[in-house]
Amino acid sequence: MRLWILLCSDMGIRSATALGINPGNYNRNDGTLSFKTKKEAILTLPVTEAVADMLETCDLTSQTPFVTQLRTKTVGNMGRPRKNDKVNSHNMRQEFAQLRRGVGITKRITLHDLRRTTAVAIYKHTRDLRTVQAFLGHRNLQATIWYLDHDMEQIDRATLEEAKKPFLAWRKEVA
Numbered sequence: 001m002r003l004w005i006l007l008c009s010d011m012g013i014r015s016a017t018a019l020g021i022n023p024g025n026y027n028r029n030d031g032t033l034s035f036k037t038k039k040e041a042i043l044t045l046p047v048t049e050a051v052a053d054m055l056e057t058c059d060l061t062s063q064t065p066f067v068t069q070l071r072t073k074t075v076g077n078m079g080r081p082r083k084n085d086k087v088n089s090h091n092m093r094q095e096f097a098q099l100r101r102g103v104g105i106t107k108r109i110t111l112h113d114l115r116r117t118t119a120v121a122i123y124k125h126t127r128d129l130r131t132v133q134a135f136l137g138h139r140n141l142q143a144t145i146w147y148l149d150h151d152m153e154q155i156d157r158a159t160l161e162e163a164k165k166p167f168l169a170w171r172k173e174v175a
Contacts (some may be wrong), residue, residue, distance in 0.1 A: 116129035
């Protein structure tokens with residue numbers, strides 16, 4: 001569960017895609033994951049340290065998805081390995097909801113919300129829509145803006161005046 005959450009939050013990977021990430025997607029030397037996006041484009045992202053640490057505990061010669069590998073290692077409530085737990089989006093989302101409620105979070109939060117949160121954090125850090133677009137693997141910039149539109153800040157007069165200065169200087173030169 002932890003790796004799935006990290007893939008969706010830290011790396012902004014869609015939850016269903018994250019479930020299928022396997023050793024064939026991982027470039028250990030570069031520290032990257034390459035995978036197909038929803039629109040079948042290839043996206044390559046650097047792995048975070050936390051993700052890399054978890055991937056290194058897996059069998060990198062297997063083609064079994066990482067989340068599945070880690071779940072079969074995890075001991076369930078009854079002291080048995082979770083080999084019979086089917087790893088699919090539905091079951092994982094249900095388990096995530098149980099985990100969320102178990103720690104006292106009453107607001108409905110999905111893994112996709114974590115993808116949006118990371119996109120907003122990257123935008124606030126870089127102020128570059130194209131960087132966020134590349135991170136999310138979007139072809140269309142409008143799709144990226146949809147992720148950010150709820151968190152847009154109002155522009156203040158001082159910022160607007162500062163932004164106009166180069167144009168006003170040019171206009172005086174031309175006149």
